[in-house]
Amino acid sequence: MAEIRIRNTNERISGEANVKAFLDKQEVLYEHWNADKLPAELQGKFSLTDEEKSQILATFDEEIRDLASRRGYQTWDIVALSDATPNLDELLKKFEQVHTHTEDEVRAITAGKGIFIIKGTDDVGYFDVELEAGDVISVPEHKPHFFTLMENRQIVAVRLFIETEGWIAHPFEDPTFQKA
Numbered sequence: 095m096a097e098i099r100i101r102n103t104n105e106r107i108s109g110e111a112n113v114k115a116f117l118d119k120q121e122v123l124y125e126h127w128n129a130d131k132l133p134a135e136l137q138g139k140f141s142l143t144d145e146e147k148s149q150i151l152a153t154f155d156e157e158i159r160d161l162a163s164r165r166g167y168q169t170w171d172i173v174a175l176s177d178a179t180p181n182l183d184e185l186l187k188k189f190e191q192v193h194t195h196t197e198d199e200v201r202a203i204t205a206g207k208g209i210f211i212i213k214g215t216d217d218v219g220y221f222d223v224e225l226e227a228g229d230v231i232s233v234p235e236h237k238p239h240f241f242t243l244m245e246n247r248q249i250v251a252v253r254l255f256i257e258t259e260g261w262i263a264h265p266f267e268d269p270t271f272q273k274a
């Protein structure tokens with residue numbers, strides 16, 4: 095289940111209802127899928143063949159189509175990152191820049207863990223959303239954020255798009271942002 099850490103105060107928010115209420119207020123969509131639907135051998139696999147990616151998409155087909163029909167997503171795919179990913183450190187360096195998109199950024203975590211760092215309302219500032227398998231998040235369009243991995247450096251997620259062009263990252267220069 096997702097957990098929030100508010101960077102300015104180090105306050106943590108946990109428990110599905112509290113997390114959802116906080117994210118609702120920040121206009122971040124949060125939902126949950128049953129990650130146990132995934133065959134056991136895929137729950138701990140982070141280097142995936144095309145066939146395995148298709149198997150993951152087929153497992154969550156109903157959830158994906160439900161989300162897509164409610165929110166207008168047209169295409170979806172699987173992204174997998176781990177130490178087996180070539181140039182993972184370089185990739186993460188690129189990821190860890192605050193940016194915005196003209197489209198919302200949707201991720202449904204199917205295995206592993208990851209963090210979205212999001213710029214909240216002025217009274218909150220930046221907060222981390224720590225995600226694990228089953229967590230579904232959508233960072234709204236134009237909301238400054240970035241994504242990174244957690245210590246285990248392993249994640250598999252479904253990405254959904256309205257149009258892939260809407261998803262280009264635009265750097266967001268923020269002198270108030272401090273890495274922590």
Ligand SMILES: [Fe+2]
Binds near residue numbers: 193195199239
């Ligand atoms: Fe992004």
